[in-house]
Amino acid sequence: MAKGKRSGAEGTGTPGRQRLGNQILNSLPAPAMEALSPAVEYADTRRGESLFEPGDEVTHACFPLGPTVIAFVLPMRDGRMVEAATIGREGAVGGVVSLGLKPAFARAAVRIAGPVARVPIARLEDAKRATPRVHDIFSRYADCLTAQVLQSVGCAALHPLEARCARWLLMTHDRLQEPVLPLTQESLAEMFGVARTYMTRIARLLEERGAISRRRGAMCIEARSVLEEISCECYGRVRRHFERVLPGLYPRAEP
Template sequence: MSATARLSRGAAGGEDAPPFSANRLLAALRPDALETLSPYLILVDLPQDEVLFDAGDDVEHTYLPCGPTQASLLVVTSDGQEIEAASIGHEGAIGGMVSAGFKPAYGRAVVRVPGYAFCVPTARLEEVKNRSPVVADLFDRYADVFIAQMMQVAACNALHPIEQRACRWLLFAHDRSGDEPIRLTQETLAQMLGVQRTTISAVARSLQDSGLIHIGRGRVEVLDRPGLEKRACECHDAVEAHFRRVLPKVAD
């Protein structure tokens, strides 16, 4: 069942249901600004590998991930290969920069780490932006950060060795998962970074042998964050520094 089809269930309930503050864009809004958007937000449960939209699709819904939930924006080649252009977690929105009307997506959005997300019809989000300059400014600033991330990832993929690139991705994922293990397979990481599974396996073994991570079945646990940062390239820190400048309230 697609994420859009699950919207008919209504908001997810129970003690495990996260508050609006579980997404840092929503948490950064003043109460009056949040009040203009909250009536349209529906909590959905996104399974791993769910395709939220594909290249050429009209992006009808915008998703705001909560907690460790994470999605990848992928470029898909003519022969079906995928490579990650950006990663979106609780700091942002998936589809939030798309305006109402038929403006097709350029890439594919896929859930990598499952969990909750708030979902809002993109047309409704645009209406709220038009009524609330505060909401519009927040999403405009996030769009700037999102583009910066894509630019940095493009440079990283072209210039840096695979171990540094893998460490960069693990740092991004660890930012969003906190102390919880990252729910990720080596096959998925290999697909996102555009390399063979055997290449990622060798990198993962090296990082594990160095005591930086522990690899489980479909899970990666970060054991030594400072050590992982030393093995990574500068790309993670560059994006985070820009994020803090442009969206300081979200970065808190």
Template sequence: MTAFKDPRKNHLLAALAPEEWQRWLPHLESVDLSLGQVLYESGSRMSHVYFPTTAIVSLLYVMENGASAEIAIVGNEGIVGISLFMGGESTPSRAVVQSGGQGYRLKAAVMKEEFNRMPVLHLMLRYTQALITQMAQTAVCNRHHSLDQQLCRWLLLSLDRLQGDELVMTQELIANMLGVRREGVTQSALKLQEAGLIRYARGHITVLDRTGLEKRTCECYAVVKKEYDRLLPAIHAT
């Protein structure tokens, strides 16, 4: 094996213990990753995971209207396709090669077989995947959607984690959470109140019409909720 084609140029592969390394090595397939090559489309079934060595892969979140935003880049430090072993057969992002080079891939079945050797980690990693989805969706939402939509999303996600329909939260704190000016939150909250969706008084927000909030928010809330329900159904139901 030449130094140029050494899988251990990927840091994760290099960190494998000797036993795992010997088990993985026969299954690692060298691949050329060309500029602009799409490794996965959002929602597509994954056949392999990828370990770049000299290539760099960009992970993009694609909105319903076709707009996109980069949420991460992966190079020789990591792996492309973590969704495979964190709760699903598909990925919520598009993976595109942004700098051509070399890498290695491993069949999905082999990756899952390896992961199944550690069942105690499954639950925690499924939660991690759901949390990553929420973080990515929040970043995209903050870039592409209106403050009104962001506020509705934030209220709904907060309600999902509380008992009842009331939140104790100042407008200043909401503004800090959303990264916007307090005046903007005031205007958006007033619109929601005038629409009969919420009641706001003395730092208390009461949701009067949850269905109305869901109709008014952007796609981001539904994406996050669906992922939590999919990955953590037993916990979510309790």
């Protein structure tokens, strides 16, 4: 991870924070963001990079900016992986719930590369104690993240891969806010824990229905409404919970 520390957004201080591209940071009260700004580090991530591994002490909370997407992944002894949750511009990874330094349970893996904002957990805890609204925002986000994890468990157990893939493409479209998604069939196969040939077949089915088109190193959303028809109810349930608990936090791409 390439790091570069500066305060504010593009060196402009609090007025520029609306350009950060992270919904939680943008929702913090101005005095709290001003207090955090000197401690914020900005860094670029690479696809496949691990921000922390199971057992690591988590020292910073990472806030994906703009198109960056990070996944909580559970590595298994046989080499396979299970994805538990996906976090984009609506959230944060590391130190969101617990107080102080705690060991990580899952791997935080970068799915779509881009910038992140890193905040020392100690400074974040100071902000929570100093400003009840900050504590409330992070507590509500933790509830939403837990809901996403629980829904993912049910989705993986009960729903066909085509519906799960459509759901993930919709979520990624929301976070990137553009129709071209830098996703390969190989990366999707790894994420869902299936053979690449199986993932290729699913992608072909989605393409035949007019939902997506494929190009080298990317998938393009051609008909979002078709993806919504194919997707299981899990996409809508998580979105609705976000809207009830933290209205306006979860982004939505234009059809």
